[in-house]
Amino acid sequence: MKDQILLKSGVEEELLKELEESGTGIMYMPIMKSPEEWDIIQKYDINVAAAELIFTDLDSEFLSPEFMGRLKKAGIAPWVNAITLNDEIILSGLLDDNNAIKIGFDETWGKLIDMGFEIIQTDWPALLKGYISNKSNEK
Incomplete structure (x- = not known):
């Protein structure tokens, strides 16, 4: 069942080294708070399948096309957490679930999709699925 496991953690070199040394090839998803963490991850021979990018504002380097x-290019799926935890912890530059419902899906989830995120973590999967389906039908 190892092909069904996705390990997720913050970027800590001791954990990355342990995962590399395990030789299991288990899929891994780092929770990154800075682009420099990507450089750290690349030093290890591990199976990175996705990367959760945490950003507090829309000026984050994470959001650059580069x-x-x-x-x-590395085959990594960009993941964003749109869940609204509270007013202090910002995971997706305020393009979050609460604002999707208050402001609009195009202005929040739509922007995340346009930025290149392939996975959106949400507390409202049915709403997001409906939005994506409707957006696809409009094309």
Whole structure:
């Protein structure tokens, strides 16, 4: 069942080294808070399948086409957490679930999709699925 496991953690070199030394090839997803963490991850021979990018504002280097392109070229699916935890912890530059419902899907989830995110973590999967389906039908 190891092909069904996705390990997720912050970027800590001791954990990355242990995963590399395990030789299991288990899929891994780093939770990255800075682009420099991507450089750390690349030093290890591990099976990175996705990368959760945490950003507090829309000026983050994570959102640049260059950074997204680097991930996608490496076969890494960009993941964003749109869940609203509270007013203090910002995971997706306020392009979150609460604002999707208050402001609009195009202005939040739509922007995340346009930025290149392939996976959106949400508390509202049915709403997001409906939005994506409707958006696809419009094309």
